[in-house]
Amino acid sequence: MAMDTRLIGYLTRALDHEMAAVQQYMAxxxxxxxWSVADYCAHFRQDVTEELGHVESLMDALLRLGVSPHATQLAPVRLGRSLEEMIAIDRVLEIEAVRLYEEAAAYCTxxxxxxxxxxxxxxxxDELQHLEELDRMEASLxxxxxxxx
Ligand SMILES: [Fe+2]
Ligand SMILES: [Fe+2]
Structure with missing residues (x-):
């Protein structure tokens, strides 16, 4: 079967996104x-675990296609100077993820x-859920x- 380069492109772009998300949430x-805000520390740590799960799924898919998975374009980490800023920055990240996965899923269909x-x-x-969690965090702030x- 011929290699679907467009599919590999989506998988690789997604891997770039997820590795950048892991780095951002960890930071x-x-x-x-x-800052001694333990609940937010735990929340972002949980995000790291979930985004790492996405990394695993994408790597598995690439490996099954015979492609060596490696992220090449890591977006710079954006921290934010307050919790409000963090949430706003993360919302942008998650919206980008939703757009990417919608496009990739539509292509596969x-x-x-x-x-x-x-x-x-x-x-x-999962990314849609992450967006909902950000909404909840913003509301509670x-x-x-x-x-x-
Ligand atoms: Fe993700
Ligand atoms: Fe996410």
Missing amino acids: QSRLCEL RVRDFAHHAVFDRILR RTKEKRYA
Whole structure:
């Protein structure tokens, strides 16, 4: 079977994204530890674990296709100077992920590659959940602000 270069392109772009997300969430988790906000430190650490799960799925898919997986383009880490800024920055990251996985899944539907569609779709659902979590975190920060105002 001929190599689907477009599919490999999506898998590789996704791997770049996930490795960058791991780096960003890990750095934010450590920064929250320094700021002594333990709940946010734990939250970002949990994100690292979930994004690493995505790295694994993508690497498995690339390896099954006979491609050696390696991220080549890591986006720079953006930390944020406050929790509000962190959440805003992470929202951008997650929206980019959702767009990428929607496009990749739509491509797989078009070429009737249902196995890889399932890979992208599973990760897409997680990224949508990450966005919802960010919404919840933002709302709880706003409530705290009101309480202290
Ligand atoms: Fe992810
Ligand atoms: Fe995510």
